Amino acid sequence: MRVLRRFAAALLLLLLAVPVLGQEGLGAETRYPTPEEAGLYCLTQIAGRWNGQLVTGVTEGGAAAGAGLQPGDMLLSLDADPVHSRDDVEDFFAVARKGDAVRVRVKRIETFTVEQLSLIVAQASARAPGGMKWHHAGPGQLDVARERARKEGKAILIGLSGAET
Amino acid sequence: MNEAAERFVRVLIRRPHAYAFGQKYPGAPIPGLLFLDAEGNSIGTIPLTGDETPEEVRKQMDGIGETAAAGKGR
Numbered sequence A: 001m002r003v004l005r006r007f008a009a010a011l012l013l014l015l016l017a018v019p020v021l022g023q024e025g026l027g028a029e030t031r032y033p034t035p036e037e038a039g040l041y042c043l044t045q046i047a048g049r050w051n052g053q054l055v056t057g058v059t060e061g062g063a064a065a066g067a068g069l070q071p072g073d074m075l076l077s078l079d080a081d082p083v084h085s086r087d088d089v090e091d092f093f094a095v096a097r098k099g100d101a102v103r104v105r106v107k108r109i110e111t112f113t114v115e116q117l118s119l120i121v122a123q124a125s126a127r128a129p130g131g132m133k134w135h136h137a138g139p140g141q142l143d144v145a146r147e148r149a150r151k152e153g154k155a156i157l158i159g160l161s162g163a164e165t
Numbered sequence B: 001m002n003e004a005a006e007r008f009v010r011v012l013i014r015r016p017h018a019y020a021f022g023q024k025y026p027g028a029p030i031p032g033l034l035f036l037d038a039e040g041n042s043i044g045t046i047p048l049t050g051d052e053t054p055e056e057v058r059k060q061m062d063g064i065g066e067t068a069a070a071g072k073g074r
Helices: A002-016 A035-040 A063-067 A086-093 A139-152 B019-022 B054-073
Strands: A027-031 A053-056 A073-079 A099-109 A113-120 A154-163 B010-015 B031-037 B042-047
Touching: A002 A113, A027 A086, A053 A063, A053 A086, A063 A113, A073 A086, A086 B010, A099 A154, A139 A154, A139 B010, A139 B019, A154 B054, B031 B054, B042 B054
Parallel strands: A154 B010
Antiparallel strands: A027 A053, A053 A073, A073 A099, A099 A113, A154 B031, B031 B042
């Protein structure tokens, strides 16, 4: 029963959220690393989730390709937002605007170095109709949200999702 | 839902960041909605337990929005 209630709550929050279709904003496919890959890349954890998304494919001519992302890169963060899931990536590009410059940190296994790349958002992610539209995503954008709230004389609404991603 | 949300700058924070955020704001519901003023002080919460309807959530959001607006006018 408790599990069902939590599932229903997660569904409601998803209804409030704006679903994002694919990872076209990034221009690359990523997935959650296996425990072996996490060990190989020496990833850190928060609440049992590895900080990283493994880049498995890069769209030719896309934003990630333009920034120099390569398959095998471990995507660590987008601007100030650490990446722990595909949803983190999709949320980031759902609120990004075309032409935004994004600092992308990746770990490269061949050199075992952390590289900072610059990615230009080529297109906003597709959004499904309806649902709540978010202005910002991730803890790294809270300062920007507070500044915006001050300027616009608004309060801040934070949607906290505990759903597995 | 969107009309009620227009009063707010809206930020989506997912697991696992939501848990770290919940430590900073004790009582922040996960899953749920946390409302802050521009200085970062908590001004309300709406837990999402799965029992409430979108209409009920909207009414609570309206109430928090009105309280926030009244607070600024003081």
